[in-house]
Amino acid sequence: MEKSALQIARASYQPKLPKALQGAVKVKEGAPTQSVDNQDEIKKLFPNTYGMPVVEFVPSDETNNTRMNVGIILSGGQAPGGHNVITGLFDQIKKLNPENRLFGFILGPGGLVDHNYMELTKDIVDEYRNTGGFDMIGSGRTKLEKVEQFEKGLEIIRELDIKAIVIIGGDDSNTNACVLAEYYAAKNYGVQVIGCPKTIDGDLKNEQIETSFGFDTACKTYAELIGNIERDCNSARKYWHFIKVMGRSASHIALECALQCQPNVCLISEEVEKNDMTLNQIVDQLCETIAYRASNGYNFGTVIVPEGLIEFIPAIGRLIDELNDLLALHGADYKDLDKKAQREYIISHLTPDNAATFKTLPAGVARQLSLDRDPHGNVQVSLIETEKLLSDMCEARLAEWKNEGRYVGSFAAQHHFFGYEGRCAAPSNFDSDYCYALGTSAAQLIANGKTGYMAIVKNTTASAEEWIAGGVPITMMMNMERRNGEMKPVIKKALVELDGKPYKELVANRDHWAKETCYIYPGPIQYWGPSDVCDQPTKTLALEQGK
Known part of the structure; x- marks a missing residue:
């Protein structure tokens, strides 16, 4: 792939990580959670992934060498920084265990259902560090909501010995991630599902998600x-x-x-x-x-x-x-x-x-x-x-x-x-760092046995080293809304607060x-220069x- 001078220079940029993600980590769990509204209905729909605690990563003395293959899906509209979620995830799972493998499903959730995938090796991943767009594996808008889709996806998950699926998307895509996590948990399939908060629209945010990547x-x-x-x-x-x-x-x-x-x-x-x-x-x-x-x-x-x-x-x-x-x-x-x-x-x-x-x-x-x-x-x-x-x-x-x-x-x-x-713009330093930390957090959520969680990074107006990384149960952000004439569980959109x-x-x-x-x-x-110009949120x- 031909590269511009900017891409060549950006490829050497090493995203900054929060201190807690720089070495071995352990999970600090908070109190049990509940959904933002319609608690009874959401709990009934998600009995296996409801009420879990918010988690935070803190430094640990014990190294985690978890053996795990991971599948990654880009879902919905593009947003700057998506490739850095993938590179952060790739680097972290290889750091945990060099034998770990990362598989990208092509053109979104449909790639999982249709068994359309590619292994993401170091040579491939290195081509896309700090670049915009989703063109490494492409994106799509297939909704994961039917049992046939879940079971068809399971076939390739078993074939590739995948431990977890990471879905990078907005509120609807992460709702689908939660539905998939609940189904696999209910069936005791042992397949974890983790989400990452993506949307340039900025409406996927709450007390736990300070901003969606790409905004x-x-x-x-x-x-x-x-x-x-x-x-x-x-x-x-x-x-x-x-x-x-x-x-x-x-x-x-x-x-x-x-x-x-x-x-x-x-x-x-x-x-x-x-x-x-x-x-x-x-x-x-x-x-x-x-x-x-x-x-x-x-x-x-x-x-x-x-x-x-x-x-x-x-x-x-x-x-x-x-x-x-x-x-x-x-x-x-x-x-x-x-x-x-x-x-x-x-x-x-x-x-x-x-x-x-x-x-x-x-x-x-x-x-x-x-x-x-x-x-x-x-x-x-x-x-x-x-x-x-x-x-x-x-x-x-x-x-x-x-x-x-x-x-x-x-x-x-x-x-x-x-x-x-x-x-699909080349991500700012903020989004480069933020997305790399989200990908790293997703890997740690998998390594620590979590499913039905979204990777989060907080304290984002401080320097990147002071950011706080962890995960939030997706059910915590859900309520019931009318869609296509039916009441459906969805992540509540964040509007401009007046x-x-x-x-x-x-x-x-x-x-x-x-x-x-x-x-x-x-x-x-600005990508180079004083941090108060280049790294400002x-x-x-x-x-x-x-x-």
Whole structure:
């Protein structure tokens, strides 16, 4: 594989490990745990993996030479640092016992079911140290949820003498990891399953998981691009830039990028939902800012829009919930109809309030909301051009105001969606270190006989040596939610907390940012130089931990 100069230089970077993971370790167990909600239902569904303690690794005098082969799966969307989870896992299992072997299942969970795998040797692993992407073994979105899949996977697990499977993924993938762990435990198959917290969206976090890996790098990548646009915006001074960023279920990326770049407006989906705002109210607020800046001679600005905004508008959220049920029950009846007949069918099957909301939406948006979902049953909001929808509505509203005699200046818009640009970036020093420590922790969880756990690393605003590594039972993070018309056990998503410090920091500054031009241009990720430049965590993490 050809390498760039940066890759060659990064290959020699040795990720920093917490002190507790640098030598032999032992487990320090905490108190028994319970799920965040629906305790009785979760306990009934996971009797063999419920109530286990949170564990922390501490230095030990006794060396563990556990003999174990391990399988690794990359699941779901890419996130910077995934390769370092694999290299950390590889290095640690070889350190425990040189005879240990690591097998990568190709293209996600489907590789386990289809027996599609490769052994990850030192030569292969060394090619991918500190690199972005998931291209070492690829990823996929197959859901592990059926007994036939578990049993088919067991065949190759037995054939390769695999002791444990490590699943690197987000909340849905780790939910599947927990289901798999419970099944193998219930059958006494002796196969362990460990998860690792991955998602650039930042919504897989709680008291135990301070941040999901990839969030740091992705936000720094997007912030560089947004800063570049802000610089261009402030140079030409003739466009409003509407910038949509990833984050279907939460606005963590939008918030972090706003804290790094100080745009004129940053919409927060969770705030829109709490205040029961309509699409028209959002547009009116945007237009007030546009008109104010125009009155001061600023016919330009930047707006950050979270990808999932449309779902958080309460009236549209209620519509989507009913459309989800309608699609699950009657989708086959209307999916192949022509557009007009399809629209009429849907409106006739909706409650009056939801039908009224559906009728007000642009035809393209309405159609998108009513059709296919992603593999997890979610609306494919990344396909909805929310940034263009908002700018079009702003243009129309400003024209109305102008006809009424109000000064609104001149308005011209540019549109951007930053998604794939951040998912496979070369990981920051933070993500390189964090992911390597997660992989090392996963190996130690296996060596210490744990299953149904997620590897965790805490105290992450301190230097890497002071980080605290361990594991948390996946059941501890679960509750029951409605998916595809059925109640299912899932890991509870972490939304932007409106009483949290990162959001309050935005609120304290946003009026000033709206009126003045306060742009910050973060520039590219730094890999070498002073640690206060290269190793800094996200603004979100620093504010949450009071740093």
